[in-house]
Amino acid sequence: MNMTRPKTRIQRKNTSAILEAALDVFSQHGFRGTTLDQIAQAAGLSKPNLLYYFASKEAIHTALLTGLMETWLAPLRELDPEGNPVDEIVAYVLRKLEMARDYPRESRLFANEIVQGAPNILDQIRGPLRDLVNDKADLIESWILTGKLASVDPHHLIFSIWSTTQHYADFDVQIRGILKASDDAHFEDAAQFLSTLYRRALTPS
Amino acid sequence: MNMTRPKTRIQRKNTSAILEAALDVFSQHGFRGTTLDQIAQAAGLSKPNLLYYFASKEAIHTALLTGLMETWLAPLRELDPEGNPVDEIVAYVLRKLEMARDYPRESRLFANEIVQGAPNILDQIRGPLRDLVNDKADLIESWILTGKLASVDPHHLIFSIWSTTQHYADFDVQIRGILKASDDAHFEDAAQFLSTLYRRALTPS
DNA sequence: CAAGAGTTTGACCAAATGGTCAGGATCACG
DNA sequence: CGTGATCCTGACCATTTGGTCAAACTCTTG
Numbered sequence: 001m002n003m004t005r006p007k008t009r010i011q012r013k014n015t016s017a018i019l020e021a022a023l024d025v026f027s028q029h030g031f032r033g034t035t036l037d038q039i040a041q042a043a044g045l046s047k048p049n050l051l052y053y054f055a056s057k058e059a060i061h062t063a064l065l066t067g068l069m070e071t072w073l074a075p076l077r078e079l080d081p082e083g084n085p086v087d088e089i090v091a092y093v094l095r096k097l098e099m100a101r102d103y104p105r106e107s108r109l110f111a112n113e114i115v116q117g118a119p120n121i122l123d124q125i126r127g128p129l130r131d132l133v134n135d136k137a138d139l140i141e142s143w144i145l146t147g148k149l150a151s152v153d154p155h156h157l158i159f160s161i162w163s164t165t166q167h168y169a170d171f172d173v174q175i176r177g178i179l180k181a182s183d184d185a186h187f188e189d190a191a192q193f194l195s196t197l198y199r200r201a202l203t204p205s
Numbered sequence: 206m207n208m209t210r211p212k213t214r215i216q217r218k219n220t221s222a223i224l225e226a227a228l229d230v231f232s233q234h235g236f237r238g239t240t241l242d243q244i245a246q247a248a249g250l251s252k253p254n255l256l257y258y259f260a261s262k263e264a265i266h267t268a269l270l271t272g273l274m275e276t277w278l279a280p281l282r283e284l285d286p287e288g289n290p291v292d293e294i295v296a297y298v299l300r301k302l303e304m305a306r307d308y309p310r311e312s313r314l315f316a317n318e319i320v321q322g323a324p325n326i327l328d329q330i331r332g333p334l335r336d337l338v339n340d341k342a343d344l345i346e347s348w349i350l351t352g353k354l355a356s357v358d359p360h361h362l363i364f365s366i367w368s369t370t371q372h373y374a375d376f377d378v379q380i381r382g383i384l385k386a387s388d389d390a391h392f393e394d395a396a397q398f399l400s401t402l403y404r405r406a407l408t409p410s
Numbered sequence: 411c412a413a414g415a416g417t418t419t420g421a422c423c424a425a426a427t428g429g430t431c432a433g434g435a436t437c438a439c440g
Numbered sequence: 441c442g443t444g445a446t447c448c449t450g451a452c453c454a455t456t457t458g459g460t461c462a463a464a465c466t467c468t469t470g
Contacts, residue, residue, distance in 0.1 A: 008437090008446070010437080010447070029321060030317075030321060031238070032235060032238035033238070033321070035428085037427080037428095045448090046448070046449060047427095047449095048429085048431090049447080051430085053447095056428080056429080057427095108320050111375075111376075114376050115313050115317060115376070116238070117378050118379065118382075122382065125378070125379055126382045129382070129383065130385075150405065152398060153397065153398045155383065155394075156395055156398035156399075159376075159380060159395075160372075160402065162376075163368040163372035163376070164364075164368050167364060167365075168364075170319070170320050171316075171364075173319055173323045174330055177331045177334070178330065178331075178338050178339075180335075189358050189360075193357060193365070194365070196406070197357070197365065200355070201403075201405040214467095215466095215467080241457075241458060251418070252459085253418075253420085253459085253461090256460085257416095261459075262457095262459090
């Protein structure tokens, strides 16, 4: 059965309901910790009906991950060679932070996958992701060489941006536990802090 | 059966073999992704024998987590009120980075637990961890007020240090995939980068 | 070395879980 | 409105897995 492009109205509705439900459950319990019954219930379908739309549990997981990859890379892709370097990078940081706030499930799904060795997306990491990062690292390097940015290792700069921002999604429980935060207000403080951090470190002296 | 303090020689040997094996497997596959058989095989014991030493799979997991918590907090505890503020914080960053390099399994076990909502250590987060962080945040705040440190949000500073350093353990696969790194040489670059980042951002102008 | 404490295991069990399938219900469309 | 395609489900299956237990083995110690 060809599942790449849902054809009928019902197919569209159900596949998206399944993926939505699966994102919820997978991001909370990981791949092995998730059961088909959980997904089925969350999607409001029967288990055999799930398997009518997706060949297997793994197929659902894979569909989510591949769909996610592009979304995840997009903000980095927007780094503009023409813009003001420091502003561009700070804007990237804030974009990433917004994603952590608005799409925490996606971030955690990704984190779960990577922490456990990225068995399903290692190719994409070593391929498209690596290429994009190297490309942007070159851009950052050129900004440094023309004196528009303080000197830092571009790759590790990117890693630090990923980690600091995604941390607010992936370690959400820990952060809320420490701040006693029940809403998203602390994201404002985080934005403030990260802007300051990177602006100070990257503005050429 | 009282398992808090192994009594016999054999008990000491086997419980530590089990915990060592379990750390390996749990950190790689998460709680649900790990089977008792895997742990048993890695420890060189039979499955019933595992359960002679630990009441259940969860008991092994809990033993690991509680044992880990203290180790994880130790570096933060060492922040010295008497030292030079910027140096103290940079030293803390480097200590944390070394831990990510030398104890990646512990870091991933922790990450797995937190990402999935910290079902087993939420109390410790909201208790001892929270207290320690607040204590050190106060210290940092006092450094800022006396002009020895540039002004930043102390809590988010700590979060950023956790995330940037642990990232090298938790997202190891991704980092290696991008850097094409097969050894630990990139930890040197990371140390360099992070020292620079925090030194620039925290040194009072 | 006797004997009890401590250790180990093969065989077994119940529950959970991913997946199958035949047949029935429903929908789209000529 | 009829009919073929699409959609849905109850019942079922095989496997995996956490955990039990009685019996056997081994170690320690008086």
